[in-house]
Amino acid sequence: MSLVIVGSVAFDTVETSFGRREKIVGGSGTYCSLAASYFTRPKVVGVIGRDFPKKTLALLRSRRVDLLGLRIRPGKTFHWEGRYGEDPNVRTTVRTELNVFRDFRPEIPAAYAKADIVYLANIDPDVHGFILRQFGTPKAVAMDTIRYWIETKRDALVRELGRVDIFFANDEEARLLSGDSNLIAAGKTLLGFGPALVVLKKGEHGAIIFGREFIFGVLAHPHARVVDPTGAGDAFAGGFLGYLDKAGSFARREVRRAAVYGSVLASYAIEDFGIGRFLTLDRAAIECRFREFRKLVSF
Amino acid sequence: MSLVIVGSVAFDTVETSFGRREKIVGGSGTYCSLAASYFTRPKVVGVIGRDFPKKTLALLRSRRVDLLGLRIRPGKTFHWEGRYGEDPNVRTTVRTELNVFRDFRPEIPAAYAKADIVYLANIDPDVHGFILRQFGTPKAVAMDTIRYWIETKRDALVRELGRVDIFFANDEEARLLSGDSNLIAAGKTLLGFGPALVVLKKGEHGAIIFGREFIFGVLAHPHARVVDPTGAGDAFAGGFLGYLDKAGSFARREVRRAAVYGSVLASYAIEDFGIGRFLTLDRAAIECRFREFRKLVSF
Numbered sequence: 001m002s003l004v005i006v007g008s009v010a011f012d013t014v015e016t017s018f019g020r021r022e023k024i025v026g027g028s029g030t031y032c033s034l035a036a037s038y039f040t041r042p043k044v045v046g047v048i049g050r051d052f053p054k055k056t057l058a059l060l061r062s063r064r065v066d067l068l069g070l071r072i073r074p075g076k077t078f079h080w081e082g083r084y085g086e087d088p089n090v091r092t093t094v095r096t097e098l099n100v101f102r103d104f105r106p107e108i109p110a111a112y113a114k115a116d117i118v119y120l121a122n123i124d125p126d127v128h129g130f131i132l133r134q135f136g137t138p139k140a141v142a143m144d145t146i147r148y149w150i151e152t153k154r155d156a157l158v159r160e161l162g163r164v165d166i167f168f169a170n171d172e173e174a175r176l177l178s179g180d181s182n183l184i185a186a187g188k189t190l191l192g193f194g195p196a197l198v199v200l201k202k203g204e205h206g207a208i209i210f211g212r213e214f215i216f217g218v219l220a221h222p223h224a225r226v227v228d229p230t231g232a233g234d235a236f237a238g239g240f241l242g243y244l245d246k247a248g249s250f251a252r253r254e255v256r257r258a259a260v261y262g263s264v265l266a267s268y269a270i271e272d273f274g275i276g277r278f279l280t281l282d283r284a285a286i287e288c289r290f291r292e293f294r295k296l297v298s299f
Numbered sequence: 300m301s302l303v304i305v306g307s308v309a310f311d312t313v314e315t316s317f318g319r320r321e322k323i324v325g326g327s328g329t330y331c332s333l334a335a336s337y338f339t340r341p342k343v344v345g346v347i348g349r350d351f352p353k354k355t356l357a358l359l360r361s362r363r364v365d366l367l368g369l370r371i372r373p374g375k376t377f378h379w380e381g382r383y384g385e386d387p388n389v390r391t392t393v394r395t396e397l398n399v400f401r402d403f404r405p406e407i408p409a410a411y412a413k414a415d416i417v418y419l420a421n422i423d424p425d426v427h428g429f430i431l432r433q434f435g436t437p438k439a440v441a442m443d444t445i446r447y448w449i450e451t452k453r454d455a456l457v458r459e460l461g462r463v464d465i466f467f468a469n470d471e472e473a474r475l476l477s478g479d480s481n482l483i484a485a486g487k488t489l490l491g492f493g494p495a496l497v498v499l500k501k502g503e504h505g506a507i508i509f510g511r512e513f514i515f516g517v518l519a520h521p522h523a524r525v526v527d528p529t530g531a532g533d534a535f536a537g538g539f540l541g542y543l544d545k546a547g548s549f550a551r552r553e554v555r556r557a558a559v560y561g562s563v564l565a566s567y568a569i570e571d572f573g574i575g576r577f578l579t580l581d582r583a584a585i586e587c588r589f590r591e592f593r594k595l596v597s598f
Contacts, residue, residue, distance in 0.1 A: 086480040181385040183503065185523040204482065205504040208521065217518040217595050222507065224484040256598035296516050297596040299555040 001139070002043065003245040004112045005032050006131055007121030007234070008101060009046040009070060010078035012274060013094075017086060018227045023079065024274035025056045028121035028144070031231035034278045035238025035265035037063040038286055039246040042238070043112050045069035049077040049100045059279070068109045073100040088229040088270075089171075089203040108134035117245050120164075121234060122146050125156035132163075140250060142166035142241060144233070150176050161193040168199045168237050183208070187215075197255065199240065199262075201233050209259050214252055218259045219296055221267035221289065228273045232266040239265030264289045300438070301342065302544040303411050304331050305430055306420030306533070307400060308345040308369060309377040311573060312393075316385060317526045322378065323573035324355045327420035327443070330530035333577045334537025334564035336362040337585055338545040341537070342411050344368035348376040348399045358578070367408045372399040387528040387569075388470075388502040407433035416544050419463075420533060421445050424455035431462075439549060441465035441540060443532070449475050460492040467498045467536050482507070486514075496554065498539065498561075500532050508558050513551055517558045518595055520566030520588065527572045531565040538564030563588045 007029030013022050029046045036042040043066040050072060060067060078101035081094040105127065114136050120128055120143040132141065141164045149157050150173060157177070161167055167190060175181055178189035183200060187210040190198045198210040204226070206219040240262035247254040264286055271277045306328030312321050328345045335341040342365040349371060359366060377400035380393040404426065413435050419427055419442040431440065440463045448456050449472060456476070460466055466489060474480055477488035482499060486509040489497045497509040503525070505518040539561035546553040563585055570576045 088481075182387075182523055182525060184521045188523060202504065205501065206516075206518075215521050215595065216598070217505075217521070218598075219505075219516040219518070219596075222483045222514050222516070224481055224487060226481060253598075260598050294598070296514065297518075299515070299517075299552075299559050299593070 001040070001116035001245045001248050002114070003036055003040055003117045003119065003241055004043045004045060004069070004108070004115040004135075005029050005036065005119045005121060005238070006045040006106050006123060007032060007119070008078050009044065009048050009052070010080060010101070012230055013079070013081040014228055014230050014273065015083040016088065016226075016228050017084070018225070019273070021228075021273045025053065026080065026230055026274055027078065028231075028234040030056075030060075030275060031234035031269060032119065032121055032238035032241075033060065033065045034063060034275060035235040035269070036242030036245070037065050038239070038265070038281075038283055039242035039261070041066060042242060043069055043115070045106045045108060045112070047071045047073055047100050047104050049073060049075045052077045056275075063278070069106075069112055071107075075100045082230070084229060088226045091229070106131050116140070117142065117241055119143070119237065119241055121237065122149075125149055125153050125160045128160050140165040140244075142168065142237070144168040144237060145173060147173060147176065158193055161190070161195060164195050166197045166199065166241075167195040168201065168233065170201045170203070170233060174200050199236075199259070201236055203229065203232070207236065207259060207263060209255060211252065211255065216256050216259060218263045218293070220263060221293070222296070223267065223270065226270050229270050230274070231269050235269035236262035236266040239263075260290060260293050261286070263293060300339070300415035300544045300547050301413070302335055302339055302416045302418065302540055303342045303344060303368070303407070303414040303434075304328050304335065304418045304420060304537070305344040305405050305422060306331060306418070307377050308343065308347050308351070309379060309400070311529055312378070312380040313527055313529050313572065314382040315387065315525075315527050316383070317524070318572070320527075320572045324352065325379065325529055325573055326377065327530075327533040329355075329359070329574060330533035330568060331418065331420055331537035331540075332359065332364045333362060333574060334534040334568070335541030335544070336364050337538070337564070337580075337582055338541035338560070340365060341541060342368055342414070344405045344407060344411070346370045346372055346399050346403050348372060348374045351376045355574075358574075362577070368405075368411055370406075374399045381529070383528060387525045390528070405430050415439070416441065416540055418442070418536065418540055420536065421448075424448055424452050424459045427459045439464040439543075441467065441536070443467040443536060444472060446472060446475065457492055460489070460494060463494050465496045465498065465540075466494040467500065467532065469500045469502070469532060473499050498535075498558070500535055502528065502531070506535065506558060506562060508554060510551065510554065515555050515558060517562045517592070519562060520592065521595070522566060522569065525569050528569050529573070530568050534568035535561040535565040538562075559589060559592050560585070562592060
């Protein structure tokens with residue numbers, strides 16, 4: 001199958017209890033495609049400025065990420081700055097400079113149009129239609145969102161939920177969008193909005209996958225050190241969708257395994273600042289941790 | 300084997316998003332012994348006033364809870380009042396009337412002295428020694444605590460951790476006592492204080508069991524309705540210790556299964572106000588949910 005990821009490729013400035021890093025590479029598209037690259041050959045659609053490091057493009061290419069859909073525009077790359085408290089599940093946005101991302105109307109290369117899985121990572125819900133019209137009939141459309149769209153474009157977001165197959169949300173977003181404080185109730189409410197699968201990401205507490213007739217829980221890897229939580233959710237989506245793309249099936253068994261691979265990729269992403277951990281991560285380490293996840297919950 | 304539970308048998312007045320109940324039966328000893336009664340014949344040590352309902356004593360007896368250690372004193376039974384917010388993991392104590400519990404110096408019946416497992420539920424750490432001296436050499440001493448003792452008798456509590464085998468704590472208590480905000484780090488720090496097992500209870504997020512050379516995670520049952528979270532932690536301890544008592548072993552495999560049974564009992568406790576759910580709960584329902592827990596995490 002094939003997976004197209006539409007998202008941000010960006011700079012992040014982050015401050016965690018382990019330190020501060022200025023203008024390191026981040027972005028939902030970057031984390032997601034790196035994570036997916038261990039299973040499939042993801043295609044990325046995004047936009048960067050001329051200031052984006054060639055070295056990172058070379059890294060993405062070396063991981064066999066298809067960059068045909070990544071446009072380089074005059075100007076500066078999207079730059080986000082955030083700070084995490086003692087609790088890495090809580091973060092504060094200090095600054096957002098959209099730069100070349102501001103008027104991003106993603107054009108999908110013709111070669112991507114027959115994608116089997118399309119992932120819309122934190123895209124303005126009013127732009128979804130424009131993007132999806134450029135595709136044939138994907139087997140699955142997946143989307144994530146952020147608090148900002150829930151607060152400013154709730155109706156559009158709910159409308160889009162009616163036509164996607166897989167919806168990723170973290171606990172805060174799920175509560176806000178569903179109006180339910182209980183996370184199980186929230187997941188079920190979101191499922192009622194349309195998607196066949198709701199993936200509720202709970203950071204250090206793992207994730208819950210809600211399907212029409214099943215529910216699956218996966219723990220987070222027991223990390224005593226969370227160096228930088230940025231990108232964990234995107235890495236989860238990348239591992240999840242990358243695995244499904246490789247499996248070529250959305251059967252319940254594959255969805256469960258995909259969720260564990262998602263957790264594995266997220267667990268590696270947070271071990272270093274930015275995309276640092278992906279510089280050395282190999283498939284053997286992923287399989288090793290997959291087995292650890294099984295051991296963690298077996299009885 | 301045999302299990303002795305030293306704890307409170309009390310009245311609770313609770314307010315949750317599902318309503319308010321005045322002076323219903325509660326208490327750590329009550330919840331814990333009811334939960335344990337599905338696996339073994341627990342012995343309860345506690346004190347009640349003459350106002351405690353005969354009906355509840357009859358219920359405990361019908362569940363084969365040994366009440367020889369439950370003293371009835373002139374005066375009123377311990378009465379706690381609390382309120383839960385939208386998030387059932389957060390509760391506020393409105394009122395605590397210790398009454399006959401105030402000067403409770405638990406006397407252990409001679410018939411209990413050979414207990415294999417002794418559980419000290421939320422007992423003043425300075426009274427632990429007085430209690431434990433009345434026992435022979437239990438195979439395992441387990442304890443729980445509350446925020447109040449961490450804040451007022453930290454040193455005594457840490458000293459007691461040096462001589463117990465199993466320590467139960469919820470996430471707030473674990474963070475407070477260890478000084479670690481990361482829960483995995485907190486669990487490991489608490490293990491360093493002495494116990495062979497630390498059981499970290501995370502409410503809706505399940506529990507993590509830390510051993511010297513293993514870690515095990517169990518999810519909470521996916522409940523969309525948490526009617527009354529009171530006693531969930533005590534029911535967890537009861538299921539956990541009751542199962543271990545029946546198994547007659549502290550082998551890793553049994554500890555894992557015990558943690559799942561703990562989760563099962565906690566998941567039933569919260570389905571009704573107070574001990575209401577235990578009026579109808581039977582062993583078949585427990586086994587059924589045990590199998591659901593396996594299905595929930597299998598991949």
